[in-house]
Amino acid sequence: MSAQPEHRADPRVRPIPHTIDAVAGALTGAKRMAFYAEIGQAEEGEQINAVLRKWWMEAMFDSRPGRGQRLADADARRGLVSLPDLAGE
Template identity: 60%
Template sequence: MSAQPVHRADDDPRVPAIPRSIQAVGNALSSEKRLAFYAEVLGAEAGEPINLVIETWWREAMLDQLPGRAERLADARARRGGVPLEELVQRVGGLD
């Protein structure tokens, strides 16, 4: 049996998974974030501490792949485009 290629539609919001390895996570990060990641990896002890560093930066690398993430973060920090809580509650049908 052979693996089939993954075909995604242009409107598919999913992003390709990044393996949870030091090399894969480092390669997926921007150069600035990569330097911070490697500094944390080099300072972490083996076992759970280094696993936590990899997991934390893996999440950052995955989120960085989302189109428009930087713009959404900038908007949120500038308090642009938000929805008042009351309106959000109405949209989802209220809190029960």
């Protein structure tokens, strides 16, 4: 048995560690600066954890190819699938 965490087999998206340095390294430009500004003002405990979670998710979304196109499609209401369709109902 391995002590290594299990990750999805999708080679396009590598997990980003939940650390300030890893999240900052995964963000670029204005997003990185906004992250540093927000994390720098966060208090110890839940507030800093919430900021880190928020920006970790942003970094993960950015790490998946085609985010801009997916957002544009959603704004234009192209390719939307209803929840019952996703559930196979």
